[in-house]
Amino acid sequence: MHSIVVEGLTKYYGDLCAVDHVSFTVDAGEVFGYLGPNGAGKTTTIRMLTGLTRPSEGRAWVAGYDILNETLEVKRRIGVVPEASNLYDELTVWENLEFISRLYHVPRAERHRRIRELLKLFDLWDRRDSRFRRLSRGLKRRAVLAAALINDPEILFLDEPTTGLDVVSARSLRGLVGRLREMGKTIFLTTHYIEEADQLCDRVAIIVRGRIRAIDTPENLKLRAGVKAILEVELSDRPPASLLERLRGLEVEGRQLRVHTDNPQEILRLLTGEIGRSGLRLLSLRSRSPTLEDAFIKLTGLSPEVMRREKGI
Amino acid sequence: MRLRDELEGIYAILLKDLKAYYLKPPNISWGILFPIVLALAFTLRNPRGLRDLAPGLVAMAALFGTTSMEAIVVTFEKRVGALERLYMAPLTYASILLAKVLGGAVFGGFISAVMTLLCVTLLGMRISHPLLYAGGLALSLIALSSLGALIAFSVREVFEAQTLSNYFRFPMIFLCGVFIPVGSLPLPLRVVAYMLPLTYTVELLRASTLSPSTCPLLDLAILILFSAVFLLLTHRAMRRAYG
Structure with a gap:
């Protein structure tokens, strides 16, 4: 059963086509990743699906309701974690959740019980009387996630949930997303962190410049991209041009070499011989299986470094 | 069920806005100080004839009370993304707009109430028709707050809202009968005066404190019309922003 059905959804801002006829479905209980660089159209897609922006073309149904004609029914059944932690600075964590519960018409009898449960689930119970502005970035994200769950939504939209968080907070938040999946929630997650999509998502759509390039499970994307095993080598110095000429297809970053191959043993034999002849020393050698990042590079032609730089990380 | 929601x-x-913004100590003190300073300034400058001026002072307090904080609240929330939090909720734009207008009206009502108290105690204003006074003031607060909402939802920044508000506020003070009776204005200015909501606020308050010069029902109807037009235009601005 599909929780989200999208058909040819498109958004123009003037002449700019931010989202270009995207179509996909998300199954109930699935964690669906929407992966792409800044400006790819991730947030615009989420805004259209959550009723915050009107599509220029196309249609979509969320929880069985038309996003254009039954927007309020859609909003009743979803929770949204926007990229900015936009709860109210002047209210305490408890007051914020109480306010949101009223906006979502949570019955008075259930309201306090649900707030208590969420505060405990997200380890915010001890901070319930703290003003929102006094929380750390990580705690703010947790509070926003708790607010998104106040109406016990069928579908949760998470827009770049871990952006700007330190490593520990990001890991903890990913753990929470995992728990929400166990609770049976359908999760639509946008991210520019490839490893996050790889870890959390059942399926991933790769979107670049408003267009979906591929949709599949992370494993199938790796297979589809035809990514080979990777040998990574660190040398004592930058490799001379002669070495690079002899071993074509090497990727070079300073003193590091990377080669994609379906015959690592043969490449390793050639590489060690050539390195020895160049008078260099081999400092480290690593062989690894392809990752989603490798598949992403192959499928989009983009460097993941570009995505990190664009987000200012 | 839907209506109750x-x-x-x-x-x-409304409760959230009052708690998070309007009822903060600096706003409360401004709400009390602003009418006191205004009333004292006029009392010291010209202690005679202030009874005639009193309804105008209350109207001015209503104008500034409704439009000043509301513009800040809406544009601030727009800026930090908190307004979007409301758009995410299963609520119509009309309800969000009404809540914002009521917030401005309640705060304006508080300042107007302080000014009324000062006018009654210091300036000797007598309210001959309390129901007309309360009803007229309440309608004026809604109309002026709706004008404030229209301005706030049409701009992006706090300073833009304040500047644009002043384009309306200051001409209204001079044209709408606060200091100079509308009847004594030259014809072109009189036409402009009757196109501004504050004129009808002043007329209504004057009618309920002195003797009615025009039909108060017409003033009430015109204020309802102003409110409806401002609300419709603001609703359109909100929908345009959504597109």
Whole structure:
């Protein structure tokens, strides 16, 4: 059963086509990743699906309701974690959740019980009387996630949930997303962190410049991209041009070499011989299986470094 | 069920706005000080004839009370993304708008109430028709707050809202009968005066404190019309922003 059905959804801002006829479905209980660089159209897609922006073309149904004609029914059944932690600075964590519960018409009898449960689930119970502005970035994200769950939504939209968080907070938040999946929630997650999509998502759509390039499970994307095993080598110095000429297809970053191959043993034999002849020393050698990042590079032609730089990380 | 949900949403937003913004100590003190300073300034400058001026002073307090903080609240929330939090909720734009307008009206009502108290105690203003006074003031607060909402939802920044508000506020003070009776204005200015909501506020308050010079029912109807037009235009601005 599909929780989200999208058909040819498109958004123009003037002449700019931010989202270009995207179509996909998300199954109930699935964690669906929407992966792409800044400006790819991730947030615009989420805004259209959550009723915050009107599509220029196309249609979509969320929880069985038309996003254009039954927007309020859609909003009743979803929770949204926007990229900015936009709860109210002047209210305490408890007051914020109480306010949101009223906006979502949570019955008075259930309201306090649900707030208590969420505060405990997200380890915010001890901070319930703290003003929102006094929380750390990580705690703010947790509070926003708790607010998104106040109406016990069928579908949760998470827009770049871990952006700007330190490593520990990001890991903890990913753990929470995992728990929400166990609770049976359908999760639509946008991210520019490839490893996050790889870890959390059942399926991933790769979107670049408003267009979906591929949709599949992370494993199938790796297979589809035809990514080979990777040998990574660190040398004592930058490799001379002669070495690079002899071993074509090497990727070079300073003193590091990377080669994609379906015959690592043969490449390793050639590489060690050539390195020895160049008078260099081999400092480290690593062989690894392809990752989603490798598949992403192959499928989009983009460097993941570009995505990190664009987000200012 | 739907109506109850919408009303609950309006009430929740109103309470939140009062708690998070309007009822902060600096705003309360401004709300008390502003009318006191205004009343004292006029008392010291010209202690005679202030009874005639009193309804105008209350109207001015209503104008500044409704439009000043509301513009800050809406543009601030727009800026930090908190307004979007309301758009995410299962509420119509009309309910969000009404909640914001009520917030401005309640704060304006507080300042007007302080000014009324000062006018009654210091300036000797007598309210001959309390129901007309309360009803007229309440309608004026809604109309002026709707004008404030229209301005706030049409711009992006706090300073833009304040500048644009002043384009309306200052001409209204001079044209709408606060200091100079509208009847004594040259014809072109009189035409402009009757196109501004504050004129009808002043007329209504004057009618309820002195003797009615025009039909108060017409003033009430015109204020309802102003409110409806401002609300419709603001609703359109909100929908345009959504597109």
